[in-house]
Amino acid sequence: MEPIRVGLLGIGTVGGGTFRVLARNQEEITRRAGRGIRITMVADTDVARARSIVGDAAVVTSDAFEVVRHPAIDIVVELIGGTSVAKELQLAALANGKHVVTANKHLLAKHGNEIFAAARERDLMVGFEAAVAGGIPIIKSLREGLTANRIEWIAGIINGTSNFILSEMRDKGLGFSEVLAEAQRLGYAEADPTFDIEGVDAAHKLTIMSAIAFGVPMQFERAYTEGISQLTQLDISYAEAFGYRIKLLGITRRTAAGIELRVHPALVPAKRLIANVEGVMNAVMVKGDAVGVTMYYGAGAGAEPTASAVVADLVDVTRMHTADPEHRVPHLAFQPDQLADTPILPISEVVTANYLRMRVVDRPGVLADITRILSDEQVSIDAMLQKEPEEGQDQVDIILLTHPTKEAAMQAAIGRIEALAAVLSKVTKIRLEALRA
Amino acid sequence: MEPIRVGLLGIGTVGGGTFRVLARNQEEITRRAGRGIRITMVADTDVARARSIVGDAAVVTSDAFEVVRHPAIDIVVELIGGTSVAKELQLAALANGKHVVTANKHLLAKHGNEIFAAARERDLMVGFEAAVAGGIPIIKSLREGLTANRIEWIAGIINGTSNFILSEMRDKGLGFSEVLAEAQRLGYAEADPTFDIEGVDAAHKLTIMSAIAFGVPMQFERAYTEGISQLTQLDISYAEAFGYRIKLLGITRRTAAGIELRVHPALVPAKRLIANVEGVMNAVMVKGDAVGVTMYYGAGAGAEPTASAVVADLVDVTRMHTADPEHRVPHLAFQPDQLADTPILPISEVVTANYLRMRVVDRPGVLADITRILSDEQVSIDAMLQKEPEEGQDQVDIILLTHPTKEAAMQAAIGRIEALAAVLSKVTKIRLEALRA
Numbered sequence: 001m002e003p004i005r006v007g008l009l010g011i012g013t014v015g016g017g018t019f020r021v022l023a024r025n026q027e028e029i030t031r032r033a034g035r036g037i038r039i040t041m042v043a044d045t046d047v048a049r050a051r052s053i054v055g056d057a058a059v060v061t062s063d064a065f066e067v068v069r070h071p072a073i074d075i076v077v078e079l080i081g082g083t084s085v086a087k088e089l090q091l092a093a094l095a096n097g098k099h100v101v102t103a104n105k106h107l108l109a110k111h112g113n114e115i116f117a118a119a120r121e122r123d124l125m126v127g128f129e130a131a132v133a134g135g136i137p138i139i140k141s142l143r144e145g146l147t148a149n150r151i152e153w154i155a156g157i158i159n160g161t162s163n164f165i166l167s168e169m170r171d172k173g174l175g176f177s178e179v180l181a182e183a184q185r186l187g188y189a190e191a192d193p194t195f196d197i198e199g200v201d202a203a204h205k206l207t208i209m210s211a212i213a214f215g216v217p218m219q220f221e222r223a224y225t226e227g228i229s230q231l232t233q234l235d236i237s238y239a240e241a242f243g244y245r246i247k248l249l250g251i252t253r254r255t256a257a258g259i260e261l262r263v264h265p266a267l268v269p270a271k272r273l274i275a276n277v278e279g280v281m282n283a284v285m286v287k288g289d290a291v292g293v294t295m296y297y298g299a300g301a302g303a304e305p306t307a308s309a310v311v312a313d314l315v316d317v318t319r320m321h322t323a324d325p326e327h328r329v330p331h332l333a334f335q336p337d338q339l340a341d342t343p344i345l346p347i348s349e350v351v352t353a354n355y356l357r358m359r360v361v362d363r364p365g366v367l368a369d370i371t372r373i374l375s376d377e378q379v380s381i382d383a384m385l386q387k388e389p390e391e392g393q394d395q396v397d398i399i400l401l402t403h404p405t406k407e408a409a410m411q412a413a414i415g416r417i418e419a420l421a422a423v424l425s426k427v428t429k430i431r432l433e434a435l436r437a
Numbered sequence: 438m439e440p441i442r443v444g445l446l447g448i449g450t451v452g453g454g455t456f457r458v459l460a461r462n463q464e465e466i467t468r469r470a471g472r473g474i475r476i477t478m479v480a481d482t483d484v485a486r487a488r489s490i491v492g493d494a495a496v497v498t499s500d501a502f503e504v505v506r507h508p509a510i511d512i513v514v515e516l517i518g519g520t521s522v523a524k525e526l527q528l529a530a531l532a533n534g535k536h537v538v539t540a541n542k543h544l545l546a547k548h549g550n551e552i553f554a555a556a557r558e559r560d561l562m563v564g565f566e567a568a569v570a571g572g573i574p575i576i577k578s579l580r581e582g583l584t585a586n587r588i589e590w591i592a593g594i595i596n597g598t599s600n601f602i603l604s605e606m607r608d609k610g611l612g613f614s615e616v617l618a619e620a621q622r623l624g625y626a627e628a629d630p631t632f633d634i635e636g637v638d639a640a641h642k643l644t645i646m647s648a649i650a651f652g653v654p655m656q657f658e659r660a661y662t663e664g665i666s667q668l669t670q671l672d673i674s675y676a677e678a679f680g681y682r683i684k685l686l687g688i689t690r691r692t693a694a695g696i697e698l699r700v701h702p703a704l705v706p707a708k709r710l711i712a713n714v715e716g717v718m719n720a721v722m723v724k725g726d727a728v729g730v731t732m733y734y735g736a737g738a739g740a741e742p743t744a745s746a747v748v749a750d751l752v753d754v755t756r757m758h759t760a761d762p763e764h765r766v767p768h769l770a771f772q773p774d775q776l777a778d779t780p781i782l783p784i785s786e787v788v789t790a791n792y793l794r795m796r797v798v799d800r801p802g803v804l805a806d807i808t809r810i811l812s813d814e815q816v817s818i819d820a821m822l823q824k825e826p827e828e829g830q831d832q833v834d835i836i837l838l839t840h841p842t843k844e845a846a847m848q849a850a851i852g853r854i855e856a857l858a859a860v861l862s863k864v865t866k867i868r869l870e871a872l873r874a
Contacts, residue, residue, distance in 0.1 A: 024726075028587050032767070032775075135725075135729065141574045145566075145578070148462060148744065148745045150461075215465070290572070290741040291742045292739075294574075295734040296731070296732075297731060298730065304726075304729075308728035311727070312585050315585070316581065319764055320764055324759075324760065327756055330469075334469050
C-alpha cells in the first residue's frame with residue numbers, strides 16, 4: 001500500500017523533530033501502523049531552512065494554504081502555533097477533507113469546540129496528543145485508558161519552563177529574575193516568557209484535560225491563572241521547613257458545586273512523587289474513583305518528545321481514517337452529544353488549604369489579633385511558625401498553614417489582617433495541595 | 438442501542454470490582470463508549486457468592502463453558518487465572534466468536550502467541566490491559582502512545598507484593614520473613630507467595646511488555662528470574678550508604694546482541710522517581726529514542742484498579758468490535774506478520790553494573806587479592822566501602838560497586854574470590870541499574 005501523505009505546516013523545532021523521527025523510525029513505525037507515513041509537503045516561511053531539512057524528500061512551499069488544499073495530502077500537521085493563521089489553516093484543512101494533527105494548545109483551548117465541530121461535520125479526526133505534556137501520552141491515557149472511571153481530579157506540572165525555574169530557585173537559592181535569565185540563556189524560556197511564567201500555557205493544557213476528564217466543552221476563558229513571578233526564596237525555604245515543595249500546578253477537580261479549573265503555585269508535600277519532578281520535566285496525576293491515583297511522567301516539550309506525540313497521532317489517524325466514525329474515539333472522550341453543562345467554579349468559590357506569610361511588629365497581642373480575625377472568618381489554622389526576631393530587629397515573620405478554606409473567606413480575612421497596624425507587609429498567600437491518594 | 442453483553446468468568450476480587458465499577462459508572466461509561474456495557478452472565482464455582490454480588494442483574498452459573506458458548510454473549514471476561522481451564526475457556530470463547538478481555542498474565546506470557554493467533558483467525562480482539570500493572574494504562578501507552586519510538590528499554594516495579602516487602606524492610610528495619618508474614622496478614626501476599634517473591638509474576642508481565650516494545654513473540658521460558666527472598670537488611674543499608682535503594686525490577690532492553698529479559702533485585706539511585714515508589718504501588722519506566730524516559734505510576738493490583746483496566750478494554754472492544762480488523766491495534770503493537778526473531782539474550786551475556794558484598798578476614802593483602810582477581814576478569818571497580826572492624830572482631834565487610842560487566846565475567850570473578858581463604862562468606866551480588874534518561 002502507498003504511504004499515507006502528510007503535509008507539515010511549520011518545520012521549526014517540533015516540525016523538524018517530527019520529520020526526523022518519521023524518517024529515522026520509518027521501518028518500525030510502518031511495522032506498527034501497517035502502512036507507511038510520509039511527509040510529502042512542507043510549508044514554512046523560511047523556505048531555505050525547510051529545504052535544508054527535508055532535502056528532496058518533500059515539496060517545500062512558503063504557502064501553507066497550498067498544502068491544506070492540495071489533493072495529494074491526507075493529513076495536515078499544524079505546528080505553526082498561535083490562534084489566527086493556525087485557526088484558518090486547520091479549518092481550511094478540514095474543509096478540504098484533511099485530517100488534522102496539531103500541538104497547538106493555545107488554539108484548541110480557545111477554539112477547540114469550533115474546530116472539533118468542523119471536524120465532526122466532515123467525519124474527520126483532529127489529533128492533539130502533542131498539545132498537552134509533550135511526549136507523555138496523557139490524552140490517550142485520559143481518553144481511553146481511564147474510561148472506566150469517574151475522574152475526580154487532575155493535578156499536573158505541565159509547564160517545563162516554570163518547573164525549571166522553581167527547581168533552580170530551590171536548588172541554587174537564587175531569585176526568580178536571575179533564574180529566568182538563566183532559563184532564557186539555555187533556551188528553556190522565550191524572550192517574552194509571559195505565557196510560561198504566568199500560567200497561561202499551563203491553563204491552555206489544563207483546559208483541554210479538564211474537558212476530556214469531565215465531559216464538558218473547553219472553557220479556557222473561565223480558567224483561573226496565577227503565575228510564579230512573585231515567588232520568593234523566602235517562601236521556598238519556609239515551605240521546605242514545613243515539609244513542602246512549591247510547584248506550579250494545573251488543577252481541575254469535580255466538586256458538587258462545579259468544576260475547578262485553576263493554575264497557580266502550590267505547596268505540595270515533599271514526599272509526593274510529583275514534588276520530586278525537577279527541571280523541565282512534566283508530570284500529571286489523575287485521580288479516578290476506580291483506579292485511584294495514577295501518574296504520568298516525561299518530557300513536556302522539546303523537538304523529539306513532542307514529535308513522539310505528533311507521530312503517535314499520525315499512526316492513529318493512519319489506522320482509523322477509513323474507519324466508520326463511530327469506531328473512533330471522540331475528541332473529548334465523551335460522545336459529542338453527551339457533553340455536560342457542569343459550570344466552572346469562579347475562584348472565589350474554590351476551597352483550598354493555604355500557606356500565609358506576613359511580617360509583623362514583634363509585640364504582644366499581634367498574633368492574638370490575627371488569629372481572632374481568622375477565627376471570625378471561619379479560617380482554621382493547621383500549623384504555625386514564628387521565629388525569634390533577628391538581633392536588633394523588632395519585626396518577625398509569621399507563617400500559617402490553614403485548613404481548607406473557601407477563597408472568598410480567605411480573601412476577607414487577609415484584607416482585615418493587612419489593615420492591622422502591626423502587620424507591616426502584604427500577606428503572601430500560596431495555596432496548599434495535599435494530593436492525597 | 439442495546440448494551441453490549443458481557444459474560445464474566447470468575448467473580449472474586451477483580452471480578453467483583455469489575456461488576457461494581459460497571460454498575461456504578463454505567464452512565465459515564467456509556468457517555469464515553471456510545472453504547473451501554475452490561476454483564477449479563479456470570480460463572481463462578483461459588484454460585485451463592487456470585488448471586489449475592491450480582492442480584493438479579495445477571496444469570497449466574499457454575500459452568501463457565503455455558504457462558505463462553507452462549508449465543509447472547511458478545512465479550513467474555515476471563516478472570517479465573519491460571520493456565521489450564523482458563524486457556525480452554527479463552528480458546529473456546531474465541532472459537533465461539535466472542536471477544537476476550539483478561540487479566541491473566543500467567544496464561545498470556547506462556548500461551549499468548551497461540552491465543553492471539555486463534556483470535557486473529559476469527560478476527561476477534563483479546564484485551565489484556567489488566568494483565569500488566571493493574572490500573573496503569575501501560576499496555577495502551579506502549580502499544581499506541583509510543584508508536585513513534587524505537588523503544589530502548591523498559592524497567593518496572595511490576596509486583597506490588599515484593600515492593601511492599603522491600604519498602605517495609607527499609608522503613609522498619611525488619612527482616613524478609615517478618616515482613617512477608619505481615620504482608621500475608623494484610624492480604625498483600627498469598628499463602629504461597631512464590632510467584633510474587635521469586636519474580637515469576639513480574640516476569641509474566643515483563644514478557645508481555647517486552648513483546649509489545651520490541652515486536653517479538655512472547656518468550657516467557659527465556660526470561661531470567663531472581664527473587665527477593667535472599668535480600669538482607671544489611672544490603673539495604675549498605676545500598677543506602679551509597680545513595681541507592683533496592684527494588685525488584687523487571688527489565689527488558691534491546692542491545693546489539695539481542696533482547697534482555699530479566700527480573701531481579703537491583704540497586705537504583707535514590708534520586709530516581711522510581712526508587713521512591715513505595716508499598717504496593719507499581720511504576721514502569723519506558724525509554725524511547727524520541728520521547729526519552731517516560732514513567733507510568735499507579736496501583737498495580739486490587740479490585741477496582743484492576744477493574745479499571747478491564748473496563749477500559751471493554752470500552753475499546755465495544756467501540757471496535759464491528760470495525761474492520763485492519764482498523765484495530767494489533768495485539769502486540771506490531772502487525773502480526775511483522776514480528777521479528779531477535780533472540781532473547783541468556784543472562785550470562787547480559788552486561789550490568791553490580792553491588793558485591795563479602796566478609797573477609799581483616800588482614801593485609803586481602804583487598805589486593807580481591808582487586809587483582811577483578812582486574813584479571815576485566816571487572817572494573819566504580820566505588821568501594823570497607824568499614825573498620827567492630828571492636829574485638831577480625832572480620833570486615835567489603836562492599837564494591839562495579840562498572841558494567843558481562844555476567845559471565847562477573848561470575849568467574851566471584852568464583853575465584855570465594856575460593857580465597859581470607860574470604861569467609863559467599864559473595865552477595867545485586868545488580869545495579871542507573872536508569873539514566
